Amino acid sequence: MTDRYLGFANSNLGRRLVDALGLPQPAPLERWSAGRLRPVEGALVLGGGPLANRVETIAARLTDELYSFAGDGLQAQPWVAGLGPKLKAVVFDASHLSDSDQLCQLREFFQPLLRSLAPSAHVVILGRAPESLSDPLASVAQRALEGFSRSLGKELRNGATAQLLYVSEEADEQLEGALRFFLSPKSAFISGQVLRLQGCASQVQDWTRPLAGRRALVTGAARGIGAAIAQTLARDGAEVILLDVPQARQDLEALAARLGGRALALDICASDAAEQLLAGLPEGIDIVVHNAGITRDKTLANMTPDYWDAVMAVNLKAPQVLTQALLDAGALGDNARIILLASVSGIAGNRGQSNYAASKAGLIGLAQAWAPILASRGASINAVAPGFIETHMTASMPMGLREAGRRLSSLGQGGRPEDVAEAVAWLSQPGSGAVTGQALRVCGQALMGA
Numbered sequence: 001m002t003d004r005y006l007g008f009a010n011s012n013l014g015r016r017l018v019d020a021l022g023l024p025q026p027a028p029l030e031r032w033s034a035g036r037l038r039p040v041e042g043a044l045v046l047g048g049g050p051l052a053n054r055v056e057t058i059a060a061r062l063t064d065e066l067y068s069f070a071g072d073g074l075q076a077q078p079w080v081a082g083l084g085p086k087l088k089a090v091v092f093d094a095s096h097l098s099d100s101d102q103l104c105q106l107r108e109f110f111q112p113l114l115r116s117l118a119p120s121a122h123v124v125i126l127g128r129a130p131e132s133l134s135d136p137l138a139s140v141a142q143r144a145l146e147g148f149s150r151s152l153g154k155e156l157r158n159g160a161t162a163q164l165l166y167v168s169e170e171a172d173e174q175l176e177g178a179l180r181f182f183l184s185p186k187s188a189f190i191s192g193q194v195l196r197l198q199g200c201a202s203q204v205q206d207w208t209r210p211l212a213g214r215r216a217l218v219t220g221a222a223r224g225i226g227a228a229i230a231q232t233l234a235r236d237g238a239e240v241i242l243l244d245v246p247q248a249r250q251d252l253e254a255l256a257a258r259l260g261g262r263a264l265a266l267d268i269c270a271s272d273a274a275e276q277l278l279a280g281l282p283e284g285i286d287i288v289v290h291n292a293g294i295t296r297d298k299t300l301a302n303m304t305p306d307y308w309d310a311v312m313a314v315n316l317k318a319p320q321v322l323t324q325a326l327l328d329a330g331a332l333g334d335n336a337r338i339i340l341l342a343s344v345s346g347i348a349g350n351r352g353q354s355n356y357a358a359s360k361a362g363l364i365g366l367a368q369a370w371a372p373i374l375a376s377r378g379a380s381i382n383a384v385a386p387g388f389i390e391t392h393m394t395a396s397m398p399m400g401l402r403e404a405g406r407r408l409s410s411l412g413q414g415g416r417p418e419d420v421a422e423a424v425a426w427l428s429q430p431g432s433g434a435v436t437g438q439a440l441r442v443c444g445q446a447l448m449g450a
């Protein structure tokens with residue numbers, strides 16, 4: 001569905017009117033375009049502690065315009081405020097900040113840069129997970145980065161985003177994959193997120209086809225977010241198996257044929273769903289995306305048992321049963337990647353969605369609980385929690401709620417199915433085993449549950 005306000009606010013007349021009335025000013029977001037090679041097209045500035053040196057060694061693969069700022073021992077040419085080019089990407093290593101007095105380095109680094117950011121610029125702050133540090137003062141300083149980075153996300157303008165990555169000492173090798181994602185337009189609709197990266201034995205071999213040789217199953221793939229996920233995984237080199245209800249067979253088969261994949265018409269709640277699924281995956285599976293989901297909204301006072309049960313069965317029970325069946329049958333490949341489509345409703349709760357929010361919060365719990373079980377096989381499991389995404393689901397919302405859903409976020413607009421798909425594709429990569437048991441919000445830093 002088209003967001004007419006976004007178009008209006010960026011027209012000549014609209015810009016003046018919106019400015020005069022103090023209305024929200026969402027900026028058009030730059031998205032990844034087919035054939036693009038470099039994650040950052042423009043200037044990347046790098047600074048801060050020792051991880052900045054590590055980033056410098058891979059920076060030539062991220063951009064061909066590298067600058068340093070307030071970073072000790074960096075080779076890159078210095079960026080000077082007021083003289084240097086507009087910045088498309090910023091990386092600040094804050095992992096060395098070991099007490100609260102040193103937090104002023106955040107202000108000293110970022111303040112001079114803020115007026116020099118290009119549209120849709122991406123900022124990444126690196127730190128060490130507070131719980132991994134034995135020194136309480138250092139732990140406090142590192143925890144403070146969360147409040148800083150989330151506030152920065154809320155202050156940035158013009159489609160810019162900010163994230164915080166807590167990188168463990170073993171995760172140096174995983175930085176490239178994470179920076180390729182968070183500094184590029186693939187993460188256009190993600191801001192204010194905090195993720196932890198651990199070590200991971202498997203690596204991407206070819207960045208132009210990071211999922212080559214991997215077989216991926218996507219449930220609910222006939223339309224909306226699921227269709228976008230299947231397309232994006234296929235773009236990245238995966239062989240895709242698209243699953244949806246038998247009623248959607250025609251759309252499913254057409255898309256599968258277009259993507260050179262296979263269709264599996266199957267209701268994931270059928271009593272023999274696990275048997276049918278295993279029969280449809282004789283060679284096993286490397287990537288499983290549990291995307292099929294439904295809403296049956298009513299306030300709790302009016303919630304009927306069938307509304308409650310239907311949502312639980314599709315959204316929560318089926319992913320548990322099918323994942324367990326794949327594990328028991330030995331059908332999950334080594335280094336498997338499992339991604340569960342949760343929702344910001346599952347984090348914040350939502351009026352009229354007690355069933356849906358419970359099912360989606362349950363999925364986040366599923367990722368947390370299963371991550372240690374799967375880790376011994378090199379496998380990871382994560383939840384992706386979309387906020388307001390322009391699909392059939394949100395087009396049918398009442399107008400007032402729809403407008404609120406779009407505007408009440410730092411980016412001031414809804415996301416697109418491909419924004420969610422890019423996050424899923426990144427978490428599906430071999431090197432993304434560095435992230436497990438976590439929930440990544442794709443919500444434009446929605447105020448809901450923030």
Ligand SMILES: NC(=O)c1ccc[n+]([C@@H]2O[C@H](COP(=O)([O-])OP(=O)(O)OC[C@H]3O[C@@H](n4cnc5c(N)ncnc54)[C@H](O)[C@@H]3O)[C@@H](O)[C@H]2O)c1
Nearest residue numbers: 220224225244245267268291292293341343386389391393
């Ligand atoms: N659209 C949003 O703004 C939004 C926000 C947060 C989370 N999500 C989640 O993202 C996922 C995809 O959402 P969407 O907007 O693309 O929804 P959608 O309704 O457009 O598509 C869902 C797909 O799942 C399939 N499906 C439903 N029940 C099934 C079953 N029993 N067996 C097999 N397939 C089944 C449907 O046929 C459909 O093709 C869902 O899990 C949803 O809860 C969406």
